[in-house]
Amino acid sequence: MSEALQVTDSRTTEKSLMKGLLAGLIAGAVATAAKSLAERVYPPRTHGEPEPPDVLVEKIAGRELSGPARALAAGTIHWGFGVATGAAYGALAEYFPAATAKDGASFGLTLAALTHETALPALGLGAEADDQTPREHTSEMASHLVFGVVTETVRRFVRKHL
Numbered sequence: 460m461s462e463a464l465q466v467t468d469s470r471t472t473e474k475s476l477m478k479g480l481l482a483g484l485i486a487g488a489v490a491t492a493a494k495s496l497a498e499r500v501y502p503p504r505t506h507g508e509p510e511p512p513d514v515l516v517e518k519i520a521g522r523e524l525s526g527p528a529r530a531l532a533a534g535t536i537h538w539g540f541g542v543a544t545g546a547a548y549g550a551l552a553e554y555f556p557a558a559t560a561k562d563g564a565s566f567g568l569t570l571a572a573l574t575h576e577t578a579l580p581a582l583g584l585g586a587e588a589d590d591q592t593p594r595e596h597t598s599e600m601a602s603h604l605v606f607g608v609v610t611e612t613v614r615r616f617v618r619k620h621l
Contacts, residue, residue: 478621479553480546486613487545491538494606503598511575511584512536518583541606544570549614559611567607568600575599 504510512533517523524532548566551558558566575595579585586595 472618474553475621476550476553478618479549479551481549482614482618482621483549483552483610484542484546485617486549486610487542488538489613490545490606490609491541493609494541494602495537497602497605498598501598501601503595503602505594508586508595510537511579512540514584545610545614548610549618552611552614553618559615563607563609563611563614564604565607566610567603567605570607571599571603575603 510533513529515536516529516532520532548558560566575585575591576588580587585591588596591599
């Protein structure tokens with residue numbers, strides 16, 4: 460089999476960056492919805508701590524926003540990040556199938572470690588890992604696990620049909 464081919468769900472398809480990006484983008488949107496639902500069931504912050512997108516909105520705006528403007532801006536950041544991350548994952552999975560290990564669970568947990576455990580605290584958008592409550596740790600890991608598995612499940616389905 461040539462290097463330009465891969466086996467996906469018993470079908471042979473050519474690798475395609477555009478199809479990978481599209482499948483990942485769609486998967487990222489669905490997974491963001493699933494992660495949002497998981498966080499409603501098991502919220503990470505229960506004592507009024509601000510959500511990272513809310514903190515970022517205020518940093519970008521240079522002032523506190525409230526009401527619909529804040530909700531729209533924070534939602535745009537949240538959904539934009541989820542969709543962009545899904546698209547990047549879809550492209551990566553196209554050429555490095557090992558990225559889909561554990562049906563996306565590895566991706567989700569890695570994303571949680573890179574964001575909530577590392578980048579967000581470093582950027583001042585979230586508490587340092589040592590200052591996060593056990594609930595915040597477990598909720599973020601659980602919701603990112605949902606994000607990763609849903610991303611891979613949807614990506615695989617969409618990519619198979621492109």
